Amino acid sequence: MSPIVLVLNGPNLNLLGTREPATYGHETLADISALCGRAAEEFGLTVEFRQTNHEGELLDWIHAARGRCAGIVINPAAWTHTSVAIRDAVTAVALPLWEVHITNVHKREPFRHHSYLSDVAQGVICGYGIRGYCYALMEAARAIGMQS
Numbered sequence: 204m205s206p207i208v209l210v211l212n213g214p215n216l217n218l219l220g221t222r223e224p225a226t227y228g229h230e231t232l233a234d235i236s237a238l239c240g241r242a243a244e245e246f247g248l249t250v251e252f253r254q255t256n257h258e259g260e261l262l263d264w265i266h267a268a269r270g271r272c273a274g275i276v277i278n279p280a281a282w283t284h285t286s287v288a289i290r291d292a293v294t295a296v297a298l299p300l301w302e303v304h305i306t307n308v309h310k311r312e313p314f315r316h317h318s319y320l321s322d323v324a325q326g327v328i329c330g331y332g333i334r335g336y337c338y339a340l341m342e343a344a345r346a347i348g349m350q351s
């Protein structure tokens with residue numbers, strides 16, 4: 204089987220496409236999942252795509268990825284700006300991580316400018332809408348050795 208990349212999504216991202224389209228666009232989380240599925244096929248990866256509104260559940264998924272997954276792509280949503288626990292979890296499992304944001308967080312409120320994950324991530328992609336997930340998967344494939 205091709206290497207597994209876990210694609211994780213944090214709180215409220217299940218609302219995509221139903222509220223605030225001026226900020227987050229019209230695409231739904233199901234659209235992002237489908238996009239990631241197509242990107243995974245193209246890049247020779249297996250993607251496991253998940254979303255939760257419960258921080259502990261996200262932590263459990265990160266812990267369980269150790270030794271099973273080749274990397275993690277994450278849009279931590281609001282937890283980006285608040286969670287030392289998620290940072291500690293990704294550091295503990297020692298898996299390569301790519302951080303994605305749909306919006307350009309640096310053009311938004313100052314409290315969105317700091318991320319607890321960016322300095323432990325391989326890379327950060329923000330401001331490219333849902334295409335950011337594809338870009339992150341392409342980089343993950345390259346790092347894992349599935350793409351030149």
Ligand code: CA2
Binds near residue numbers: 214223308
């Ligand atoms: O730009 C991103 O992807 C964010 O991670 C989205 C988070 C926000 O807290 C980050 O600062 C940037 C918010 C996700 C909430 O998504 C919603 C979708 C539709 C309606 C309301 C919220």
